[in-house]
Amino acid sequence: MTDPHxxxxxxxxxxxxxxxxxxxxxxxxxxxxxxxVCVALGYAASFVPLLHVRLDAAxxxxxxxxxxxxxxxxxxxxxxxxxxRPFSWAAWGTPWRLLLVxxxxxxxxxxxxxxxxxxxxxxxxxxxAAALAPxxxxxxxxxxxxxxxxxxxxxxxxxxxxxxxxxDGLAFPFVVLAxxxxxxxxxxxxxxxxTFAAEIAIGVVIGLLLGRLMGWLMFRLxxxxxxxxxxxxxxxxxxxxxxxxxxxLHGNGFIAVFVTALTIRHASPHDEFHETMAxxxxxxxxxxxxxxxVLFGWALGQGIxxxxxxxxxxxxxxxxxxxxxxxxxxAFLGSTAPKNSKRLIAIFGIRGIGTIYYLLFATHxxxxxxxxxxxxxxxxxxxxxxVVHGMLSTPxxxxxxxxxxxxxxxxxxAEFETSAPARSG
Numbered sequence: 247m248t249d250p251h252x253x254x255x256x257x258x259x260x261x262x263x264x265x266x267x268x269x270x271x272x273x274x275x276x277x278x279x280x281x282x283v284c285v286a287l288g289y290a291a292s293f294v295p296l297l298h299v300r301l302d303a304a305x306x307x308x309x310x311x312x313x314x315x316x317x318x319x320x321x322x323x324x325x326x327x328x329x330x331r332p333f334s335w336a337a338w339g340t341p342w343r344l345l346l347v348x349x350x351x352x353x354x355x356x357x358x359x360x361x362x363x364x365x366x367x368x369x370x371x372x373x374x375a376a377a378l379a380p381x382x383x384x385x386x387x388x389x390x391x392x393x394x395x396x397x398x399x400x401x402x403x404x405x406x407x408x409x410x411x412x413x414d415g416l417a418f419p420f421v422v423l424a425x426x427x428x429x430x431x432x433x434x435x436x437x438x439x440x441t442f443a444a445e446i447a448i449g450v451v452i453g454l455l456l457g458r459l460m461g462w463l464m465f466r467l468x469x470x471x472x473x474x475x476x477x478x479x480x481x482x483x484x485x486x487x488x489x490x491x492x493x494x495l496h497g498n499g500f501i502a503v504f505v506t507a508l509t510i511r512h513a514s515p516h517d518e519f520h521e522t523m524a525x526x527x528x529x530x531x532x533x534x535x536x537x538x539x540v541l542f543g544w545a546l547g548q549g550i551x552x553x554x555x556x557x558x559x560x561x562x563x564x565x566x567x568x569x570x571x572x573x574x575x576x577a578f579l580g581s582t583a584p585k586n587s588k589r590l591i592a593i594f595g596i597r598g599i600g601t602i603y604y605l606l607f608a609t610h611x612x613x614x615x616x617x618x619x620x621x622x623x624x625x626x627x628x629x630x631x632x633v634v635h636g637m638l639s640t641p642x643x644x645x646x647x648x649x650x651x652x653x654x655x656x657x658x659x660a661e662f663e664t665s666a667p668a669r670s671g
Contacts, residue, residue: 279636281385281598284536285629288543307610310541313534314603318414319503320531321383321599323485325411326507327524328391330515331404333508340401340583341408344381344591347577348570349413352595353379353420355569359561360623369427370616376420377604377620378565378597378627383410384535385598385632387528388639389590394511394520400650401587402643406594411508414600415449415501421604428613448497450505456488457509465514473519478526484510485527538599539632546625554622562626566634570595590646593638597624597631 331337353375360371390407419442426432464472464480472480485503492502511520554562574592581588601624609617 292547449501453505461513
């Protein structure tokens with residue numbers, strides 16, 4: 247009898263860890279991405295009789311939720327450590343527009359389409375809107391900023407990185423609201439004050455405080471600086487300490503982790519230890535991401551799209567190809583951001599691991615009888631995003647980088663939210 251434990255070890259060891267280093271080299275010259283290959287491998291594996299093992303559904307969903315949570319946290323820490331641009335309201339104009347205008351518009355469009363177009367209940371429609379609104383901080387790695395200290399690398403990469411860092415935390419309260427609507431326990435004033443505003447405020451404060459503390463321990467502690475160890479796993483510890491402490495204090499842990507990362511990044515901006523930490527977080531994240539994507543491919547082979555109707559499929563495509571461009575176009579009204587950056591940001595509203603985590607968090611409790619329909623729409627949107635964005639990210643971003651270098655954009659952010667004329671790149 248085949249031991250499922252040994253099959254899992256085989257899958258992780260041979261099929262994932264080795265591919266972390268090898269697969270990117272193979273795919274450099276072809277219009278494919280690592281996520282596309284991982285999903286394809288998982289899909290193919292779902293038809294191999296030897297790999298058909300019986301799993302406990304509740305335990306499997308719980309494990310998948312925890313893995314998705316860990317991946318998101320590591321991605322948020324890595325994203326924050328890679329942002330070189332100092333914080334200011336003007337220099338960060340692009341992410342604020344995406345977070346405060348584009349994201350709410352996207353949620354409204356998804357909610358309306360799901361509720362009146364697909365006939366889903368208000369709570370289920372809100373859950374779908376919250377899960378599919380954020381740009382994924384995990385799968386958007388190819389269009390985000392480079393390593394710490396690499397210098398300013400364009401408004402497109404900066405805007406997508408900063409957006410992805412904050413918007414998961416902003417979406418989570420709406421997931422909680424959807425669950426409360428389903429149980430009939432929602433109090434709008436309490437939700438707006440305690441769940442939304444207070445939790446975000448607590449997350450920001452704890453992120454700032456822990457970021458300053460971690461920055462001091464890493465770069466300023468006399469004789470015993472953590473940066474002297476050269477051990478990038480410090481970033482992993484900081485990630486989980488920050489998240490756990492914030493959640494225990496009833497704050498928004500996702501916001502806190504990203505704010506902590508940003509604060510650490512600017513504690514000693516030129517120290518090479520930032521790159522060491524970002525690399526460590528990225529390596530562990532990539533392994534977990536591949537595992538999640540293989541499992542996602544497996545789920546596709548097992549029929550996660552079985553409830554997909556043409557209307558639901560149209561909604562999944564519209565989220566990426568219609569709603570994202572509309573919402574970002576409205577968000578950028580009056581902005582002096584380069585036209586090419588606006589177009590690219592409108593294209594790369596990537597959906598992925600964050601959506602999977604939020605749906606697992608909300609649906610495995612059994613609150614949503616429509617969970618199969620919710621998963622079919624979300625899975626279709628994720629699949630389209632993985633394929634389309636996976637094929638477009640490298641050529642489009644390479645083209646954007648060439649344009650930026652050609653026009654000599656050493657510091658794109660100087661032109662934003664100012665009277666400077668718009669430029670392309």
